[in-house]
Amino acid sequence: MAATIAPGRKVAAGPRGLRTSGGAAMLKIVEVGPRDGLQNETATVPVEAKVAFVDALSAAGPGEIEVSAFVAPHRVPQLADADEVLRRIARRPGVVYSALVPNRRGFERALAAGVDKIAVFTAVSETFNQHNINTSLAGSLRRFQPVIRRARENGLPVRGYLSAAFWCAFEGRIPPEATIQAAQRLADLGVDEIAISDTIGKATPAQVARLLDGLLSRIPIERIAVHFHDTYGHGVENVLKAYEFGIRIVDASVGGLGGCPFAPGASGNVATEAVIAALSAEGATIEIDPEELGDARRLLDPYLGTDRRPQPVADLPICAACDHFTDVDCCDRKAATG
Numbered sequence: 001m002a003a004t005i006a007p008g009r010k011v012a013a014g015p016r017g018l019r020t021s022g023g024a025a026m027l028k029i030v031e032v033g034p035r036d037g038l039q040n041e042t043a044t045v046p047v048e049a050k051v052a053f054v055d056a057l058s059a060a061g062p063g064e065i066e067v068s069a070f071v072a073p074h075r076v077p078q079l080a081d082a083d084e085v086l087r088r089i090a091r092r093p094g095v096v097y098s099a100l101v102p103n104r105r106g107f108e109r110a111l112a113a114g115v116d117k118i119a120v121f122t123a124v125s126e127t128f129n130q131h132n133i134n135t136s137l138a139g140s141l142r143r144f145q146p147v148i149r150r151a152r153e154n155g156l157p158v159r160g161y162l163s164a165a166f167w168c169a170f171e172g173r174i175p176p177e178a179t180i181q182a183a184q185r186l187a188d189l190g191v192d193e194i195a196i197s198d199t200i201g202k203a204t205p206a207q208v209a210r211l212l213d214g215l216l217s218r219i220p221i222e223r224i225a226v227h228f229h230d231t232y233g234h235g236v237e238n239v240l241k242a243y244e245f246g247i248r249i250v251d252a253s254v255g256g257l258g259g260c261p262f263a264p265g266a267s268g269n270v271a272t273e274a275v276i277a278a279l280s281a282e283g284a285t286i287e288i289d290p291e292e293l294g295d296a297r298r299l300l301d302p303y304l305g306t307d308r309r310p311q312p313v314a315d316l317p318i319c320a321a322c323d324h325f326t327d328v329d330c331c332d333r334k335a336a337t338g
Contacts (some may be wrong), residue, residue: 004204004285008159012238013180018043021336022063023105025191026248027036027190027243027248027249027250027279027284027286028063028064028249028251028281029062029063029064029121029250029251029252029276029286030062030063030064030065030225030249030251030252030290031060031062031064031065031066031147031165031252031253031254031272032066032070032086032096032227032252032253032258032269033058033252033253033254033255033257033258033269033296033297034050034053034054034065034066034067034254035066035067035068035069035079035099036066036255036257036258036269037080037253037255037257037258037268037269038050038078038079038258039069039076039078039258040059040078040258041078041257041304042206043304044078044303045078045202045300045303045304047081047085047088047302048082048085048135048328049299049300049302049303050068050085051085051089052299053090053299054067054089054335055084055294055297056151056292056295056299057092057254057296058089058090058091058095059092059186059289059292059296060274060288060289060290060292060293060295060296061287061288061289061292062095062288063094063095063130064095064096064097064098065095065096065097065098065116065164066098066099066119066251067082067083067089067098067099067100067115068081068085068086068097068100068105069082069099069100069101069102069106069285070083070100070101070102070106070109070110070113071100071101071102071106072084072102076261076308077106079191080285081317082099082109082110082172083109083112083113083114084111086113086114086115087111087113087114092140092337095118096117097115097116097117098115098116098117098118098119099113099115099117099118099119099120099145099150100118100120100121100131100157100161101118101119101120102143103143103147104119104146104147106147106151107150107151108150111150111154111156115156116156117156117157117158117159118147118151118156118157118158118159119158119159119161119195120140120144120148120158120161120191121133121140121160121161121163121246122137122140122141122144122158122160122161122162122163122177122182122186123137123162123163123164123168123173124137124162124163124164124165124174124178124182125164125168125171125197126168126171127168127170127171128163128164128168128169128170128171128199131170132163137182137185141185142161143318144189144191145189146267147189148189148190149251152190157193158191158192158193159189159191159193159194159195159225160189160191160193160195160236161194161195161197161227161318162179162186162194162196162197163180163197163199164185164197164200165179165196165197165198165203165211165276166179166198166202166203166207166208166211167197167198167199167202168199168200168201169200169211169297170173174298176207176210176214176215177214178287179196179211179215180211180214180215180218183196183218183219184189184213184219187219187223191226192223192292193224193225194223194224194225194275195225195226196211196215196224196225196226196227197227197228197231198227198228198238198270199229200229200231201228201229201230201231201232201234201235202231202232203228203234203238204234204252205237205240205241205273206239207215208238208241208242209224209241209244212224212241212245212247213245216245216319218245218288221245221246221247221248222248224247224249225247225249225250225251226238226239226247226249226250226251227251227269228251228254228269228270229258229268229269229270230268230269230270230271231268232291235269235271235274236270236275239252239275239278239279239318240271240278240279243279243282243284248336250271250272251269252269252270252271252274252275253268253270253271253272254272254273254296255272255273255297255300256268256269256270257269257297257300257304258272258273266331267304271295271305272288273290273294274294274333276290276293279289289336307334317336322338
């Protein structure tokens with residue numbers, strides 16, 4: 001289900017204004033735990049457990065669940081069972097079941113498995129793109145064209161993830177204008193929704209405000225989603241800042257699961273439970289059951305051990321996001337982590 005902002009509540013306007021509503025403004029939480037949550041875990045989670053996890057999340061009531069990714073199994077082994085998981089879940093009316101696809105082959109697999117919506121993915125950072133998808137930003141957009149065309153032919157909405165929108169583990173701070181230009185290129189390509197993603201979790205509320213101030217003057221607000229990681233503890237603050245600007249599509253992962261295996265140090269996503277609590281405190285009525293969320297997360301406890309990715313320990317663009325940093329100097333092993 002979608003969440004609703006209490007009728008008559010005036011949303012705090014960002015610098016560009018146009019962020020108010022006299023009625024109920026819909027807010028959708030996209031639960032990314034089954035995909036972005038599990039892709040970076042070292043433990044093996046069996047198909048049966050993943051299906052039960054998604055079914056339990058469906059019962060909790062999010063408007064959308066990103067179930068898996070149809071990527072090469074050797075690249076993301078944890079999601080090699082995407083076809084089977086998507087086929088076996090119990091679908092609930094009103095819940096969108098989406099999946100990440102990297103190319104035409106991945107799209108055809110997702111379509112055969114019965115996906116409701118697809119997501120393609122690229123990054124503002126050229127270095128991150130090479131590590132993650134082995135091509136440039138321009139190359140990724142060319143790769144998306146037949147995927148988006150096939151999605152249109154089959155009536156499927158398309159999300160475009162824009163990773164490293166604020167910071168990159170390899171290039172450092174990303175200028176807002178670079179992100180805005182990349183987002184515009186995605187919009188021009190015809191994606192329905194653009195997820196502005198803080199891949200390594202270094203963004204601050206001030207940086208979020210600066211980016212949205214420029215971005216929302218060029219791309220309609222209803223096409224923008226936000227995807228924050230909580231590496232440095234700013235995830236919830238960043239969600240609230242985006243909410244102030246009128247953003248109504250927010251990604252979160254139950255229990256803060258997740259990260260990106262191709263971005264060194266990209267630890268867990270902002271937790272769904274924390275997002276619900278924070279937005280509720282701001283006046284949002286969110287039709288997601290926190291107790292059922294907790295029940296869903298606990299289904300994974302037998303499989304997810306304590307061997308989780310460490311938090312970064314230094315305020316340097318690359319070393320802070322590198323598992324090998326010793327808190328003394330750079331060990332020059334960053335390429336091996338990609």
